Amino acid sequence: APVRVFCAEAFWCDLARGLGGDAVRTESILVSPAVDPHDFQVTPVTVRALASADIVIWTGGHYDDWIPPLLAAQPDPGRQDIAIADLVPDTDRANPHLADDPAAARALIDRLSASLTTRLSRHPAGAEDSVMIERIAREKRRYDRQFDALTGRLDALRTRYAGLPVAVGEPVGGPVFRALGLRVVDADFALATMRHEDPSPRDVARLEDALRGREVRAFVTNPAMRVPSVIRLERIAREAGIPVVSLDEFPPPGLSWQDWMTDRIDRLQRALDRHE
C-alpha cells in the first residue's frame, strides 16, 4: 500500500508526490494561497485524514499552529511528524514563511526520501518496492540538481543584489531575500500587517519616505493581504516609479514548486533590474 502523506499546505505534498510517485498517496488541506493559513478552521474530515496518515508535514514555526494539537490528540507511534521549520534551524523566528526557502525544500526532500526508503524496505520488499526505491533515489537526485541550480542562481544574483534595499507589505519572500542578500527596510511594518494590526505611524512614515524618495528598489506585496494601508503604499510606490512585485504565500494549485520559485525569482529580478 502506498505511504499516506498528509500536508498542511498543498505544495509540500506536490514535492512529496514528485519524489514518491505511486509510492505515496497525498492529502492536503490548504490548497489555495488565497486562504489565510494563520486563521484556518479545522473540521473532522481534515483530522480524519490526518489521523490515518503515515507522514504528516507542516510548515511549523507558528505558521500553522493548529497542527500540533491535532497530532497530540491522535497519538500514533508509527507516524512521522515533520515540521519544516525544525529542519532548517536557522530560520528567522519572527517570519514563518518558508515556502520559498530552497533549503527548506531540500531538507524536506532529504528527510522524506530517507523515510520513504526505510518504509518501503521495511516489509519484505517485493520487486515493486525496489523499483520504487530506485525511483525515489532518482527523483531525489533530480530534485537536488534543481535545488543546486536554484541556489546557484540565487548565489549568482546575490553578488549583484546584495545589500539592495526592498520594502515589503507582508513578510512573504523572506528566505529568497535572505538568499539574495536583499535588505528589508520595513520588517516591523510587514509583521504588523501579517498580524492584522495597526502599524506604528512612524514605521508608515519611514516606509512612505523610502518609497517616495526611491530609497528602495522594489515593493513586495502579498495578494492575500489586500489591506488599505498596503494598497495605499502600493499606489505611492507606483507613482514613484518603484516596481511592485506581488508574491504569493505559496504555489497556487497546478503550479509546481520549482516553476513557482523560478517565476518568483524571475519577477523579482526583473523588478530589481529595472532601476539599474
Added chain:
Amino acid sequence: MSETAPPRFLPGFSPRLSPRLSIELSPGSPPGSSPGTPALSFVDVTLAQGARILLEGACFSLPEGSLTVLTGANGHGKTTLFRTILGLHAPRKGEVRIFGRMPDTMRGAIGYLPQDRRLPAPQMTGRTLIASSWNGTRPGLPGWGRRIRQRVDGALSRAGALHLADRPLGQLSGGERQRVFLAGALLQSPRLLVLDEPLSGVDVQGQAEIVALLHDLCRRSGVTILLSCHGLDAVRGRADYRLAIAGQTLELSDAAL
C-alpha cells in the same frame, strides 16, 4: 390649549347607573352634561388578562372637566383599565373613546402617571426626566432653552417638586419621586389626566395638597381627571364621581354617595 377654556363642571350632575343595567348613553351627550362630547367613554368594553376576564361589558362616560376616582381591590383591573385608555392594552371587546376619538389619536392630550415605571437612568435629575418628555414623540433634537425651562419649572412647582428637581432620581425617597412624576404628568397641559395611584407613598399633608391641586385643575382649567386610589378619605369632598370595579363590573356613582 384647554387652559383658557371655561370650566365645564356641572354641580347638579346625577349619579350614573350601574353600567350593565344602564340605559346606553350615546357618547356625544351624557344627560345633564354640556353639549360637548364626553372626555372619556367606554362602550361595552370587556377587558381580560390572558384567560381571565377582568371587566365585562363596561359602559360609562365621563364629562369633560370632571374629577373621578377609580376604586377597586388589588388585582381587579384598575391599572389594566388605565392602560386600556392609553392604548397600551387592547380591550377584548368594545370601544374606548377619548373626546369622541380613537385613543391612538388622542395620546398627546393625555397626561399619565403609571403605577410603577422603570427608571433606566436613576442618575439623571427629575428636571432632565421631565424635560425629555417635552414633545418627546416628535422627531428632532432634544429641546432646550428658556421656554421649555419655564414650562418644566411651572409643572414642578405646581406639583410641589421644585426643590427636588435637581437631585438624581435614584436618591429621592418614594414620596419625593412620586411628586416629580406628577409634575411630569402635568407638563404638557393635558386635557385628560389619568393618574394611577398618585397618592400612594405620599404623606398625609401631601395627599391633601395633591387632591386640592387636581380639584383646582378641574374647576379652573376644565381638565378631566381620572385617578385611582385605595380608600376615599383622601379625596372626599373633592371628587365628582366614583368608578368602582367589583367582580367584573364597573359602577359609576356620585362620589358623595
Added chain:
Amino acid sequence: MSETAPPRFLPGFSPRLSPRLSIELSPGSPPGSSPGTPALSFVDVTLAQGARILLEGACFSLPEGSLTVLTGANGHGKTTLFRTILGLHAPRKGEVRIFGRMPDTMRGAIGYLPQDRRLPAPQMTGRTLIASSWNGTRPGLPGWGRRIRQRVDGALSRAGALHLADRPLGQLSGGERQRVFLAGALLQSPRLLVLDEPLSGVDVQGQAEIVALLHDLCRRSGVTILLSCHGLDAVRGRADYRLAIAGQTLELSDAAL
C-alpha cells in the same frame, strides 16, 4: 425560634417621652417592660444623607413583642432609619442595638420589607423568589424539598398570597406583589420585623388584614414589629407605639394618643 416564646406584651405600658428631653433609658431595661433587653434601641443616633442631617441625637427603645408605627413626612428619613437598623446605612453618630447586640450580628433575626426593590428577574414566580431567600446567606446548593416548600407555603398563606405565588412577579399588580413580598419578610420566623410602608398600594380590606396579621404576630409569637405608614387610620387600635419623625427629632408616644 421565638414562635414558641410567651407573649411579652404588657398592656399597661406608658407613653414614652420625647427622646431629646427623655431620661436616658438603659438599653437593658425599659421601664415597665419585662426584664429582657429591648428588641431595638437607638442611643443618641444621628442620621444624615450627604450634608443633610435627617435625625439628631435620637434615643428610644422598643420592648420585645411590641407593634410600633413610624410616621413622618416624605423625605424625613423613615427609609433611612430602617436602613440604619439593617446596617445598610451607617449612622453619623450613636449606636443601634438589636436585642442588645450589634445590627451586623442580628441580621438573620430581622424580617425586612424594603420600600422599593429591584426585581432583576420578573419572569420568576413569587414562590421562587421567596424560596431563594431561605437560608440565602449560607453557602451551599439552593434548598429544595418538602420542608422548605411547607415553610414557603406557610408564609405565603399567612400573607394571603398563596394564590399569587405561581405567577411571574412581573405580571402581578402592585398590591398583589406587595403581599408576596410580605410573605418573604415573614419566611424565616424573624424576631424583629421591619416593614417599610407595607400597606402602600394595598386595598382597604387588605390593609386591615395585614394589620390584623401583624397584631396577631406580636401578641401570639412575641415578634417585635416596626412599620412605617402614612396616616394612622389603618393601624388605629392595633399599634402600641408611634414613632414620629419631625424636624430632625424622633418622638416616641403611645399610639392611642
Added chain:
Amino acid sequence: MLHYEFMRNAFLASGCVAILCGFVGWFLVLRGQSFAGHALSHIGFAGATGAALIGLSPLSGMALAAILAGVVLGWEPTGDLRKDPAGAGHRDSVIGLVLAASLGLGLVFLQWQHAPVSSATALLFGNILGIDHATLGMLFLLTGLCLVGLGALARPLLFASLDPDLAAARGLPLRTMACAFMVLVALATAVCSETTGILLVFSLLVGPAATTIRLGLAPLAGLLGSAVLALALAWGGLALSWYTDAPVSFWISAGAALCYLAARGYRAAPA
C-alpha cells in the same frame, strides 16, 4: 507629523469617527447597550465574509449584516415589561446569541471562501493609517448621513431611553425606536470600523460617553462633552502613537479607560 498626507488623513478620519462615536455612544451607554455595540462589529465580520462569497464588496456586506442584526437586536425586548416579563432581562442574552450565531456563520463563510478573505478580516482590525482621499470622502458622507439620522432620532430616543413606560403611553413605538437606533449604531460601526478598526471604534463609543454619563451631566452637556472628549482621545491617541510607536488603538482604549476612572474618582470624592 502633519507633514505626511496619511497622518493628515488619519487625523481627519479619526476626528470624523470620533465625533460620530461620541454622539452615538452617549445614547448607547445611556441605554446600557454597549454589548450591542461590541456585538455589531463582530457581526459585520460575518457580513463581510458572506459578501466576499457572493461577490459583493466587504463594506456593503458588513453594512447589510449589521443592519439586519440591528433590527433583530432592536426587536427582541418588547419594551413593555407588563406584557412580557420574561423578555425583560433577555436583551443581553439575545445579543449574545446573535453574536454567537453570526460568528459561527462567518466561520463557515470563511471556510467556503476560495477568494482572498484577508480583506474581510482586515475590516475587523481597520487601518487608520491607510486612508486615502476617496475613502475619506465616503467617510465624511456616511458620517454626515448618520449624524442627520441621529439628529432626527435624538429627541424621541432620549425620551424612550429615560422614561420608556411614559414614552410608550404617549404612543412612541419603543420597538421601532430601538430598531432604528440599533440600525444607526450598526451603520456607524460598519462605516467607522471599516476605516479605523473595531477596537478603536468601540473605545470611542463607550469611553467618552461613559465618562460624561458618570459625571452626571445633563443630556445636552453630556452629548457635547462626549463628542469633544472622543475627539480629544482620538487625536491624542494618534499623536501619542506617532511619538511612541505603540498602536493608535492601544492609546485610545487606554485613554478611554483612564477617563472613566478619573470621572469615577471625581464623583466618588465628594460623596
Added chain:
Amino acid sequence: MLHYEFMRNAFLASGCVAILCGFVGWFLVLRGQSFAGHALSHIGFAGATGAALIGLSPLSGMALAAILAGVVLGWEPTGDLRKDPAGAGHRDSVIGLVLAASLGLGLVFLQWQHAPVSSATALLFGNILGIDHATLGMLFLLTGLCLVGLGALARPLLFASLDPDLAAARGLPLRTMACAFMVLVALATAVCSETTGILLVFSLLVGPAATTIRLGLAPLAGLLGSAVLALALAWGGLALSWYTDAPVSFWISAGAALCYLAARGYRAAPA
C-alpha cells in the same frame, strides 16, 4: 466516529465544557451578564500574550488576566442603588471599557513580542479536535474545581441575583458575591476556551441558559435543563460536524440560537 481517539477526546472534552457552561451560564444569563462572559474570553487574549512575554504558559496568563478582570467587573456596581445611583447602569459600559483596554494591551504585548502569533483568531475558533490526554485530564480537574466552587456559591448567588436588595439587607456582601462569581466565570471561560475556543464556550454559556430561563423554569429545573441542553448541543454539534464537515462551533452556535428561538415561539404561542 468514536473509532478515532481525537473524536473520543473531543466528545469527552466538549461534554465536560458543556456541563460546566450549562451551570455557570444559567447564573450568567439570570444576572444579565452575558457581555461579561464574552468580554472575559477576549480579555484572556491579553493575558495569553502578556504571559508569553514574561515567559509564562498562555493558560496561566489567561487565567490570571481573567481573574483580575473578574474582580474588576464584579467590583464596579456597588449593588446598592440608593448609595450610588450613578453606578447603576454602568455595569455594561465598565465591561466595555475593560474589554477595550485589555484588547489594546493585548495588541501592545503582541507588538513587543515579535512573535508571529495570530492568536487573536486562533483563540476565537479554538481547536476542539486537537485535544490530547494531558489536556483532557487538566480540563477534568479544572472543571471539577469550578463545579465545586459553583456548588458552594450557588445558594447565596441565587438569592443575590433574584432579590439583591433583600440579600444586602440580610448581610450578604453583594460585591464579594459578584466578584466571586465573575472570577468563577473567568476561570471557566479561560479553561474552556483554551481547549475548545471562545465561540463554542460562549454559545454553550448563553444558549441553553437563555432557553431554559425564557421557558420560565424554576431555578433547579432551569439549572439542570440548561446543563442537559448544553450537553445535547455540544454532542449534537460534534456529530453533525462529523457528517457535514462544517466546523463544530458553527453547529453549536446555530443550535443555541435555534433553541432560544424555539423557546421564544413556544412561550409566545399561549399568550
